[in-house]
Amino acid sequence: MGSRVELGFVDGEAAAAPWWRLRSAQFPSKVGGRPAWLGESGLPGPEQLRCGRCGRPCAFLLQLYAPLPGRSDAFHRGLFVFCCRGPACYRPGVQGPLRVFRNQLPRKNDTYSYDPPPETPPPEGTPRVSLQLQCGAHLCRVCGCLGPKTCSKCHKAHYCSKDHQTVDWKLGHKLACLQSAHLDTAIPDHKFLFPEYEIVIEPEEMDAPDDSQADTQKELVKHEELEAAGDANEAFESLDEEVLEAMAKHETREDKIFEKFKNRIAAEPEQILRYCREGEGPIWISGENIPQTKDIPNCSCGAQRIFEFQVMPQLLNHLKVDSLGESIDWGTLVVYTCAKNCNQANGYMEEFIWKQDVIAGCSI
Ligand SMILES: [Zn+2]
Ligand SMILES: [Zn+2]
Ligand SMILES: [Zn+2]
Ligand SMILES: [Zn+2]
Incomplete structure (x- = not known):
């Protein structure tokens, strides 16, 4: 991206990107769903993702893939925006319900291949949602952010906060906890994530x-x-x-x-x-x-x-x-x-x- 203004659009048409295009390995720019984390170290923790007004966990709003040309340490670069879901936190003139983070990686790194990602779909059966990073860290079932808390009964469900553990418990974990083998494939709709869309970037045409x-x-x-x-x-x-x-x-x-x-x-x-x-x-x-x-x-x-x-x-x-x-x-x-x-x-x-x-x- 250069010094001209570039515009982002939501691709919500029938030809919208297939789900795998919006996962980390493809370095997407997107709105909603779970964050497609770039680097796996130093993810923002639950404390950093709290709303500055009400203190509840923020939801992932959007991410931009924005590498900086000429900067080898930012060959990959992502900006991640989070926002509170509580309408009361958006009083005019008041700041606090939003958070933004920047992460970058050199071309040669421990997580991604040196070469550009494949243009072909992943093998059949690859899960759409992964609640664990390659490095082993667990993500919250509700928001997809770091999940340092674990269900004390099954020890298999991970959460960022008590807040999200409660949401998941009510929406089915109460039962699923007993048959925890299918936890990762059966994730209920917690009504917390925003709808997921690819962001398409185009230069602004103007005089x-x-x-x-x-x-x-x-x-x-x-x-x-x-x-x-x-x-x-x-x-x-x-x-x-x-x-x-x-x-x-x-x-x-x-x-x-x-x-x-x-x-x-x-x-x-x-x-x-x-x-x-x-x-x-x-x-x-x-x-x-x-x-x-x-x-x-x-x-x-x-x-x-x-x-x-x-x-x-x-x-x-x-x-x-x-x-x-x-x-x-x-x-x-x-x-x-x-x-x-x-x-x-x-x-x-x-x-x-x-x-x-x-x-x-x-x-x-
Ligand atoms: Zn809030
Ligand atoms: Zn600085
Ligand atoms: Zn969470
Ligand atoms: Zn459990």
Whole structure:
């Protein structure tokens, strides 16, 4: 992936990728299902995968295969996003229900062949779901993340948390525990994983980049910073003419940003993500809640984090989550990763994700 913007789409058509295309050995980019882990060491543990709001285990949302050209230590590179399933954790303007991790491997590694993976299906009878990594580590039956807890009766079912053990127990492990030979082939639908789709990447086709947009975005960030620096109480002391005028202006500004956002995606309204490392920044859906530099923490190696990709609101349409009123929600999710793409102990490095919400009244 280069410095041009690349778009991701969900492949939900009849010709969608067969299941084996979405497993680790094929280095997929995908939405939902269980994570197709890349490296097997240093997986994020249950503590790291907890929602920052409610503390419950996050579900796997999506992963991107995003190697960095010219970096032999990142010949394979994956970004993994997790999110809470609780609608209450998505209050506008509040961060916390999302997690993102980065992992990378050199071409020569202990898990994958030096050569590209075969283009042919695996032998008949290969299980679709594997709850154990090649290295032997067990994965949770419900979420596919590390499962350090074991059922104390059969010692064969593994879980990330008490929460997921309870879900599985109610949905059949209570009985299956007694005949645990078939545990790996009979996994009930826990209604926890999102539907699984391949992500197809295509370059964004557009005319010369619109410089005025970049300028407006810069101005807005400056404006936000000024606003934040001022005293909020002072601003709302009295609703005099000046204040009303300012509020009206703010509304127009909000409309403008949303208009820009819509225009930019109009050519490809189905895009679920935009990728551009070391290039154009994210497009904001609103003027509210744009992170300032101080809001984006540096990587633990000390380097700054830079924009790498953003998830678009269109992805929500594919997650089958908004059935009864309240649902998990976002305007856009913006992922920032270590500018140096550091490699600390070959494990999964936690990176930074920012949620921006749609202002009430705007709809795509
Ligand atoms: Zn939560
Ligand atoms: Zn779990
Ligand atoms: Zn058991
Ligand atoms: Zn770093």
